[in-house]
Amino acid sequence: MVSSSGTQHKTSASGGRQSTVNKKAEKREIAKRKILNATLNLIADEGLSSLSHRNIAKAAGVQLAMTTYYFQTFDNLLLSAFHLFLENLQPVLAELGENQKTLMRECVNRDGVLVEKEAYITGIGDLFEAYFDSALESRRRQLTIESQFMFAQFLPDVLAREVQQYTATLKKVAEQFCAPLSNHHLKTDGALLLAVVQYLEFSAVGSAPSDRREGREMVERLLRGFLRS
Amino acid sequence: MVSSSGTQHKTSASGGRQSTVNKKAEKREIAKRKILNATLNLIADEGLSSLSHRNIAKAAGVQLAMTTYYFQTFDNLLLSAFHLFLENLQPVLAELGENQKTLMRECVNRDGVLVEKEAYITGIGDLFEAYFDSALESRRRQLTIESQFMFAQFLPDVLAREVQQYTATLKKVAEQFCAPLSNHHLKTDGALLLAVVQYLEFSAVGSAPSDRREGREMVERLLRGFLRS
Numbered sequence: 221m222v223s224s225s226g227t228q229h230k231t232s233a234s235g236g237r238q239s240t241v242n243k244k245a246e247k248r249e250i251a252k253r254k255i256l257n258a259t260l261n262l263i264a265d266e267g268l269s270s271l272s273h274r275n276i277a278k279a280a281g282v283q284l285a286m287t288t289y290y291f292q293t294f295d296n297l298l299l300s301a302f303h304l305f306l307e308n309l310q311p312v313l314a315e316l317g318e319n320q321k322t323l324m325r326e327c328v329n330r331d332g333v334l335v336e337k338e339a340y341i342t343g344i345g346d347l348f349e350a351y352f353d354s355a356l357e358s359r360r361r362q363l364t365i366e367s368q369f370m371f372a373q374f375l376p377d378v379l380a381r382e383v384q385q386y387t388a389t390l391k392k393v394a395e396q397f398c399a400p401l402s403n404h405h406l407k408t409d410g411a412l413l414l415a416v417v418q419y420l421e422f423s424a425v426g427s428a429p430s431d432r433r434e435g436r437e438m439v440e441r442l443l444r445g446f447l448r449s
Numbered sequence: 450m451v452s453s454s455g456t457q458h459k460t461s462a463s464g465g466r467q468s469t470v471n472k473k474a475e476k477r478e479i480a481k482r483k484i485l486n487a488t489l490n491l492i493a494d495e496g497l498s499s500l501s502h503r504n505i506a507k508a509a510g511v512q513l514a515m516t517t518y519y520f521q522t523f524d525n526l527l528l529s530a531f532h533l534f535l536e537n538l539q540p541v542l543a544e545l546g547e548n549q550k551t552l553m554r555e556c557v558n559r560d561g562v563l564v565e566k567e568a569y570i571t572g573i574g575d576l577f578e579a580y581f582d583s584a585l586e587s588r589r590r591q592l593t594i595e596s597q598f599m600f601a602q603f604l605p606d607v608l609a610r611e612v613q614q615y616t617a618t619l620k621k622v623a624e625q626f627c628a629p630l631s632n633h634h635l636k637t638d639g640a641l642l643l644a645v646v647q648y649l650e651f652s653a654v655g656s657a658p659s660d661r662r663e664g665r666e667m668v669e670r671l672l673r674g675f676l677r678s
Contacts, residue, residue: 250611254522265498267496267497267498267499267500268496268497269494269496269498269499270496270498270499270624288454291491349510364600364602367600369555370594370651370655370657371471371596371651371652371653371654371655371657372655372656373593373654373655373656374654379656380656380657383656383657384656384657386657387657388587394450395655401461405670408663408666409661409668410669411667412645412667412670412671413646415644415645415649416641416644416645416648417642418648419645419647419648420644422599422600423599425600425602426599426600426601426602426611427598427599427600427601427604427609427613428601428609428613428615430640434637434640437637438640438641438644441634441637441638441641441674442671442674444639444674445670445671445673445674445675446674
């Protein structure tokens with residue numbers, strides 16, 4: 221990404237030229253963003269395997285040469301599209317994390333010990349039921365893209381590594397949810413919660429969706445199982 | 450499917466004509482099978498969204514008109530391809546079911562009550578570790594196709610219903626595994642086991658695979674949780 225913040229304090233003598241440079245950089249950013257959004261839209265609508273320089277340029281409404289001009293290689297373009305996907309995802313993860321913290325505060329005693337375990341589990345059930353109910357509509361496109369990246373078979377190495385890193389990040393978020401319940405198996409429990417939630421998410425945008433009530437029961441039952449060991 | 454068994458006891462008078470009819474039916478079956486296999490291969494390699502009469506005919510090595518001649522509509526062709534996928538899957542499900550029954554016999558007392566609960570859980574852990582280890586290689590193509598059907602967004606209604614039915618069948622198999630451990634939550638537990646195993650399966654052919662040790666631990670930990678309630 222080209223940052224424009226470094227150009228704020230230039231002397232007025234170079235101001236005119238600088239403004240042209242800024243405009244160029246801005247135009248460049250807009251074009252790149254257009255191409256990346258078109259790429260994500262194509263992944264959502266037709267899958268990763270549908271991508272080509274040609275149909276990306278067409279969908280973005282830019283000349284064919286532009287995808288190579290801005291991103292050099294196809295792998296590079298795909299990697300940048302994944303980064304944009306991650307950027308768009310940040311608010312969702314932040315909100316989930318915040319909700320968990322709020323719930324925790326309601327369920328701990330003065331010493332910060334989780335005393336209301338049943339309330340905590342039901343609270344997480346509520347949280348995910350609400351999430352499966354509403355957020356899934358708004359996240360449909362995002363989840364379709366995510367499942368494409370997750371289950372793609374032949375990603376370029378560098379992108380496959382980033383998808384793995386992304387999964388590791390999600391596991392950390394899941395561990396945050398499990399931490400008040402799991403003593404000795406936090407890694408496994410985080411992996412399990414992530415597996416179940418991600419499965420429910422992907423199913424929700426697929427052809428055999430679970431109903432939200434079932435999803436909620438699955439999450440609560442899973443967490444209760446953690447509690448007892 | 451055209452069955453040839455009904456033509457075995459014809460009189461010799463009509464034998465010559467019958468043999469021509471049989472040959473025609475056989476040829477027809479071979480051509481249909483070729484088209485369906487080509488369809489599944491395309492789904493495995495390039496995804497459901499890549500399919501068209503044109504590239505299926507090309508991959509099958511038949512004339513363009515043949516896909517319509519044999520299957521009438523595109524939805525019909527897709528449905529038949531799904532049926533072939535299900536047919537290919539039967540031995541895998543049958544083997545899993547058999548292994549579970551064998552394990553059960555080793556863990557019950559004379560009255561058929563599961564007494565060796567820990568051995569049963571570890572046994573299922575073994576079973577899935579072996580499965581994730583070896584079967585996944587041989588099932589890679591099948592799992593890629595399965596994930597395409599599961600997470601496809603815009604399947605024809607009749608196919609979406611069959612995918613849902615297929616998921617219901619898998620849930621029954623998963624319930625069979627959980628039954629000796631789960632008393633009051635069999636439906637939820639079966640759904641959870643299916644979610645976790647299918648997630649691990651799809652991940653295994655995707656870009657962020659779990660290691661087999663982690664998969665095994667997840668399955669065992671899940672089952673132990675069921676035990677305690």
